Amino acid sequence: MRVSIYDTTLRDGSQGEGVNFSLQDKLLLTRRLDEIGVDYIEGGYPLSNPKDFEYFQAVRELPLKHAKVCAFGMTRRKNAPAETDTCLKALLDAKTPVVTIVGKTWDFHVTEVLGTTLEENLRMIADSVAFCKSQGREVFYDAEHFFDGYRANPEYALKTLQAAATAGASVVILCDTNGGTMPERIAEVVGAAKRAVPCEVGIHCHNDCELAVANSLTAVRAGATQVQGTMNGIGERCGNVDLLSVIANLALKYKHEVLRPESLARLTETSRYVYELANMNFRVGQPFVGASAFAHKGGMHTHAVAKDPTTYEHITPEAVGNERRILVSELSGHSTILTKTAKYELNHDKALMTKILSAVQDLENQGYEFEAAEASFDLLVRKVAKEHKPWEVEKKLKLYKPWFERVTYRVNIEARENGTPITEATVRLKVAGQIEHTASEGDGPVNALDGALRKALVRFYPRLNEVQLTDYKVRVVNPRAGTAARVRVVIESRDGADVWGTVGVSENVIEASWLALVDAIEFKLFKDEDRPGR
């Protein structure tokens, strides 16, 4: 059975805190969703703001292959004809093949929020659907608060669906607007709705009880054929259902037809694309598509996964375009190192593997952790390989070379009675045989050091301008010794293409930060050398 996917990232998703798509973002996302085979794309609420209005004009120029664009709006106002309703007019002016009309199910909302009678609400639904239908549109009817309404007054709730279906809606969508319904109740109520109307039934869930995916799947099992949701589950409060999880489960676990056959392998890429557009951080633990979704840390697990991945993976990561990651941590051993260096095809060289493992263990004893610092691990492999057998290894990976040498650095922080102190850093480096001596102020010591470092290097390596520091974390490594203990600094950097983590450990937080900063810069330089064409 095919299950239709109705994406409302651009409308309901943009209700999420901090989410804001530009017109350009909205068009880009529409194209991407069409490419992977999303059936319906809800572009916005044409009456609500000029950006949504412009979107509907611009989207008509896009050469979409499969998706139908939908405009979203409310039923007509009470006690006034549909033909002259401003909202319905805007909806039709959007000139989309589909319009989605939302109306009230819950008697309490009708009387308390709308302030009208139950009968008038039924007429509002019927008139609005019929009018849009008469103008040549396919009409979907979103039954807001359907499950709460059904609990309060089941008979009336079903009547609202019947009003929409009789007036010509091709799908009525049951919305768990407040996200508070339990799965077994979803199954029961979807069943009742199916029996009450001749048209298709859809489901629209929110994640307030962390059950949106389960509720959507349950609804499909109970007969729903359309699932509404958003990419990455962005949306108001705890978000809408994450369509990526719904799609993966429907296709891989229930063998339903969904999107296109080849699209499943693009789910991870789609997830990251949406986060980038929305300027949000990735959620590493996100099911199916997160960077940690197939990451293995425990030594025992790592060992078993190396033997056979199905031991600790329910699907292959490639099925959803994701990849397996073996984390280097205090819990892991030889098999971890083997897996992590697999891409360099050095595994036959057991002596090298042993040297890398022993280098990792030495550093772990000093307080290093590489699991959030894969770039530092990569540099470590290059450093160990350089000491080992350059003539054989060099074919596989660029050996470590220093890109510059530190001569000195100095940081000075001075504070008066109140307010933020003044911070200045100076660095002296040897780059390409020359001494570079630079200085920079900063918001704090790391910022000032970073500034001075870049000033010294950017003339030689202009692509360092692409690097941004995006996160900075500090932990004490053995807390029992208080501030005299060592600190571990983890820095996250990104450029246009990648995100990478580096680590530094020292008794001095400034020195630890320096080490992590230097790794971040060196990794960038090696990375670009590996892929010079990019």
Next chain:
Amino acid sequence: MRVSIYDTTLRDGSQGEGVNFSLQDKLLLTRRLDEIGVDYIEGGYPLSNPKDFEYFQAVRELPLKHAKVCAFGMTRRKNAPAETDTCLKALLDAKTPVVTIVGKTWDFHVTEVLGTTLEENLRMIADSVAFCKSQGREVFYDAEHFFDGYRANPEYALKTLQAAATAGASVVILCDTNGGTMPERIAEVVGAAKRAVPCEVGIHCHNDCELAVANSLTAVRAGATQVQGTMNGIGERCGNVDLLSVIANLALKYKHEVLRPESLARLTETSRYVYELANMNFRVGQPFVGASAFAHKGGMHTHAVAKDPTTYEHITPEAVGNERRILVSELSGHSTILTKTAKYELNHDKALMTKILSAVQDLENQGYEFEAAEASFDLLVRKVAKEHKPWEVEKKLKLYKPWFERVTYRVNIEARENGTPITEATVRLKVAGQIEHTASEGDGPVNALDGALRKALVRFYPRLNEVQLTDYKVRVVNPRAGTAARVRVVIESRDGADVWGTVGVSENVIEASWLALVDAIEFKLFKDEDRPGR
């Protein structure tokens, strides 16, 4: 019906990427979990690393009210007696009231990963359970990969449970280790397990399909009486089930007895505490406890919520200690402040409570978080109270007074080619009318500042010698107001009697550390003045 909560944040949770608890963190979390009524706390895997071993020694000194601490380990090795097994010995040496033994269910794992026969695996389970039982422990049996094993060979899977139950396990826990099982299947298989064994059945889910909460609730509906999981769902890959969501759903939706009646209102606070300990960022959209979980952005929604919150909220946020946010109002609400100041019996003073709330909100806007910094919160209450109504309030708590004034400080860090830089701090303070000018070297800037501060103060306040800094954490925060990134420093201090956390926020990590250091010192001085006899 009571459902037992088994927390494995400290063991399975620490398998999560980037998660690393110090010994002190583990003890603090154990105390907090006990306070809210968690029934079982899995402290670690005594054989795996020295930190877990030390934990089990130290935890015996904690005055726990309700929770039973559990040590986790594997069944005995193949073809060798339980009595001489190193892992089981370590498990018993942990001296916990409960031991949890994990064993293999899936025939494929037995032959391929363990490399033994199906019969020997049954003996390994039975022997290990029986041996621990004979040593006076309550034994829980974790059936790894139960659902996958049951699919492959249902008869054998049930035999492994029966082996454990017959040997004396009081609960057998069905683990969806790979997180790939669908809810309806969970229901079916839990039912089969219930019929096969006379003892209690528990459930342990992972979130790889975003179904861990649904699966855990389904299992309880099918007869499971223990739910295992982690706080905030931290854990390997996509995490374990989030116990906070499970607890809220069990209590509020299914009316089960869980934790203590009053603990539900502490779920939000618990969530944030765990994130702070793990040095992880909060997930704003997290169900029930996230900062956005009851945030309303849509104009229509906001309006309706103002009329009646049940229009767009499935539960009241206060039920889980969270709060409603309209537009961009802040994390902490009135009820939090009331709870946090309850010990001073100032709650009748509504004007004071409002002033404290507003001071907290101002600071939260700057990036402060008080969840792990109750000592800084305590000082804040004293500061606000001082401005308020000294004559009435003073009977209840000592009002804030500065113990010294800062005139200047300066930190200088200088590094040569290699090794740790040299760090020197100087401070000028005004103490009891005198200027104290001191200097100190240190391993790093915070250590040097701390040294100089103490040198200046200890002559006046000798009990500062008792204070040790035990932890130091730094995180970049994006303040809700303002543009430049800030860092939040959280310092943990202890003396013979207490452990306390303080916080400082600034664009400059040194200044943020200074603020947290000063709070740590001032709190110590107030604390000793409150209890001079100690």
